[in-house]
Amino acid sequence: MSYSPRRSTNPNTAQPQLKRPRPLSLPEVLSKEQALKHAIFKMQAHSLTPTPSTTSPSSETDLSSFHSFPFSPKSDLTSLLSDELLLLILSKLPLSQYLHNSLVCKRWLYLHGRLLHSLKILDWGFLDSGRVFDRFPNLTDVDLVHACIRSPRNSGILVTRKTLSIHIDSLFSPNGFIEEGDVLRPSVVDHGLKLLAEWYPNIRRIVAIGASENGLLSIARECQTLQELEVHCCGDMALKGISACRNLQIVKLIGCIDGFYSSVISDIGLTILAQGCRRLVKLELSGCEGSYDGMKAIGQCCQMLEELTLCDHRMDGGWLAALSYCGNLKTLRLRSCKSIDSSPGPDEHLGSCPTIEGLHLQRCQVRDRQGMKALFLVCEAVREIVLQDCWGLADDVFSISTVCRRVKLISLEGCSLLTTGGLESVVLSWKELQRLRVVSCNNINDSEVTPALSTLFSVLKELKWRPDSRSLLTSNLEGTGVGQKGGRFFKRIKP
Template sequence: MPFRPQNPSPESNPSPSPTKRRTTTGWSDLWAKSPKSLNQVFFAMPLPSHTKSQTLVSTVDRTLLLSDETLLRILSKLPDSQSLSNSLVCKRWLNLQGRLARSIKVLDWGLVESGRLIERFPNLTHVDLSRSSVVSPRNSGILLHHDDLSLHLSAGFSPIRRILEESLLSVDVIDRGLRLLAGGCPNLSKLVVVGASEVGLVSVAEECSILQELELHRCSDDALRGIVGCRNLQILKLVGCVEGFYSELVSDIGLTILAQGCKRLVRLELSGCEGSFDGIKAIGQCCQMLEELTLCDHRMDGGWLAGLSYCENLKTLRLQSCRTIDSNPGPDEHLGSCPALESLYMQKSHLRDKIGMRALFLVCQTVKDIMIKNCWGLEDHIFSTAIFCRRVRFLSLEGSSLLTTQGLELVLLSWQELQSLQVTSCKSIRDSEISPDLATLFSSLKDLKWRPNTKTLLAASLAGSGMGRKGGRFFKRA
């Protein structure tokens, strides 16, 4: 209520004489006499809407009452899709969310070299440095992809054989970044890096004692000396030469160094690597825990297949994008076999050499699963050498356009333990050529996927519709 001072009564306060000046009452006098009344005036005054909201609404952060450990446990229960939005709440949440991160793909090498990567994410266990190792113009409209690597090219790029070599960071820069990373992430268990040397890899082996998975691109024999100290390494991928990107040499020397230093390997992938019987033999003798071996675009010398017999515990063999299997496997008595081998996978490889394919099936004669996908040159007389594998239970054929029904039947009838069969996109295999014996075999299988070509399926689906008669019904000459 507004305050109004009352006029005094004439009896109690006679009117002043005309010679005296009347004094007015100030706000300070009113405050001294009646502070409660002034408070009523203040709270009765209308306030602007924004002032009223600031006065009545509290903005206290309730999470400040929680310790970092408690808040970390809460944030760890949230889905990964919310990690970005959580880090934008405040600086404290940004730091806590960084402590929860375990895996990262670095796009800017400056983040590693400045130390901000370790400061921002102190508990990393999986680090991928492959993309940040390449310097390319961001404003270029030419983008080149290879597996997980993306590279922007300038308008006047050099010949294709040197595309990636000129765009990679120097070896000294990469080694310096690896030393900083290894010193700040002692719990590192997986690392992907391009163009590292022995110096940088030695620091990783010394500081990261629990490193279990390593992927080295543009790797050489000398660089492999740096991973000898990785005693707990179990999964290793070596990329030596990639045509059109870079070229490095991994030979029997590097494979021998690798075998003697990393004896606990379980999975090994060799991509664009050279070698021979000696290198594969060393791996088989030293890495006795090796269960899976992948050869991608191998440049092995003739006779390397005989070295597989020393891999006594090998269970899976993969051949991907290989231009040849073995140019000179040697006599059968020197090949031997892999006693524990269970699976053989061939994908996007050339299978035109009958001698090399025969040697491969002899070495893999104990295999139970065979998968051949999008390979070239697999004809009847080449596929017939698979008769040596008499324990096959599962066969998958896809994209074998030269293989006929007769060639498939010859091998399938020799496999007494066959249980599952998948045939897709093999245009030379036709339903009309299935013999009674092959039909009987199909009826005894536990699993059958029969899609040899789309023409047969199309004719079956259009039966009775009148289509598929070369236009005789719909188009007649006048």
């Protein structure tokens, strides 16, 4: 006879407490979700199998509907989207993902070519054969410079000079890194530009090297919407083709780069450019010659010019006085210039540019007091002055900038000759100064800051003060023992 215990009916007897179920962890939730999906998948697959009839023999299972099941891992869900919709989705991704997406399948590779608008061509045969037009039909920005230069692609030696970077071999040539035979002939380059003009009439930007007047004329005739043009190694006569581009807004001319190539752009070319391209907004002249006449023509004809950049210029003396004809110039940039103006002339003949707001000097030689004085007189209405890694900026040279009474921002970086006293004498004279940046000027020390300069610091809207990199390093290493004799980082290891 078996005995089975009964539950006690006494209300005073304590009832056992029910435990709350333990919350599931994330791996358990995912596991249950996968198991549920697998069960649903099996049930739907089973429902697609025909039920065998009792009166007819069992037939084979029809798997055609099973292979079209939307949850099949072999199905491509993107095939249900049209090309236009998939292009819209892919265009929302960052540019860094475009190349990876093109490797998914042939269709995505096809769409990647339609999605890309900017291309730097490295192989001239890719352009000459016409493959580039089938692969990328919607280009608006094409760079041909590297395709026009014969260089070893597998070389580990990369030489960069200004905006040009090429691979070279280990052989030394006294003529420079690029010899005359390394650049394609102008007729070949012109043929490539003609192909670009025929296939991309809506192109916006072109970068070329060694082109002649004929090639640039074909671009001007076919590409009415061309807005930006960068031409390397071109002469005065080639600029006749550029002058036919009536809607150009940005032009960059590189005449000479030491060690790479050399061509001459003088007052003749600058005058041709100015008379044709009257809608210029930005103009950059690198390694170009010229004088007062060429700059005057640009100022008189290009009334919309707002930004002028001179890089390693070879201008004759007196060119600064022509800036007074630039009636809408807002920014003047000088980069890697060995001199500002060798002979600016009398101060009363210089004139001024009242619309200019920004003056930027980078890696320039500023030892010549006469040239710097002429520059500050022409730019006396400037609001921003930026001096970066300029050689020869001593206290006497920097003191000339006091003629600019409306300065609101001054940025100094890498000016090792400037002292604290020279900085103070200038910045205290600017009553409208609001922003001050001093970086890596090793002759400016915190210990030499006067109360007057400290008062100025307290009222500025922006102050970036890191003048002495050595003292900054010392303060960061304080207490670590580094740099001290017998410090814990330099203890001798005993055997």
